[in-house]
Amino acid sequence: MDLRRFYHEILKDDALADMSVSYINDDYFMSKIAEKLKSDERNLMQRLAKIRPLSGYYEIDINPNKYFYLIKNRIILPSGSDSGFVHVDVVRKLTRLIRIYDAENRYSGEEEESAPGHQALKLRITLDDAHTPIWREVMVPADFNFYELYIVIQKAMGWQGSHLSSFFGKNCRIFVHEFEMEDAYSPEGGPELLLASNTSIEPVLSESGTLTYIYDYGDDWMHGIEVLEKRDTDKRVIPEVVSHKGPGPIEDSGGVGGFEEVYSIIKDETHSEHEEMLLWAKSQNYKARYPKKAINRNLEKIFSGGEPVTELNDPSMDE
Template structure:
């Protein structure tokens, strides 16, 4: 039909996002992706899992931020660590995947993950944070780069990226640094065991084509 009409038979509104995994300065782990705005935040969660090689073992949540920053006269400590933004932006909503979150959240920010479309907050707001694994506490900062009015795919596409993601359950930033140090040292007594463990946890180099195959399959 597309060949017959000479036009795309499907188009939708989408956004281009850059997602950066918040690690220490020696690391540079990021992905750039286009996602349709009709996707839910649960759908975006699944996309992020594929982009960074996570296995969806753990709880997760999103924060959406306004352009307003915390003023000097305000007490920054009133915003707990998960809700805080590294540049001081104020959270607008906390999108959670577990109803139990409503029991321990003190504010009126939480809403359920699967009930919210991206279009409810994007592109009005251009900053978000995705937290995965409340133990290792991986923070992914999300920036809206572009709005695409005539996106002609039914699935997300990863455009670019750099850096390898940490393996699951490595122990957060400190554990990841230790892991990298050991696998880089062939003389370390734990070298072989750590390399084997990393392989079992899916630790591998970022592969753009492989990621896009997964994104298309899960659409």
């Protein structure tokens, strides 16, 4: 929903809506708001900036005393005594101006902080605790959401997506599936709970430095995710595996320890269980040679549409 329509539908007052939109489109007015925000209000804007809502706006729980200035200036539009709406364009503009204000305040007299110029991230995904190093380096768009990153990890590692999984960053947990998040609970002061489809990877990676991805809560396959490179490009970025090391882990083999035992049998043609174990491993999507070209063709097919891929429109679910 575009900004003007959003304000008209929520405020139901054409004159007030038009005035509000004109103020929001005025950088000088918005910069003055950025300067005066209290810490709770700044934190709210920065937290929302990590999320990319499919609807184009956020519906949030609010405390009028904590968010007085945001409500007063119609950044938050109350929908009741303890809830309200914020448009995604307003959050983006305000968080950008907050960063500029902070930079000017920190380095008096220097130019405004420029927006990040990179469009791609090179990530290394490493399977933790494996005696034989197992990692995949992938190139992904910088504006990826976590559901899209989940798909890339699944394909790059050879997982089949038959188990639950989630990401852990600094002070946050990101659920791949909405139904799992609905049943989750975080105590006061605990990690923030986010949904992968609505959460952009770059702000979380910037804050956390590295991330952990856990696949299959029984076998507990732990993956470390780190940024190796930020790349500027004028071409559209299609996710791809650029390099790899180590065999593909085998689903349902009992975690890293069980996998290494199975893998040693597969590699030993003299072992009495070699044929039986190899047949079972192949049924679990095991490949003796890493199928990099096939994986990249599959990723190109999945992400060829140009629109963000989410849990609601995931084309890989039809494979």
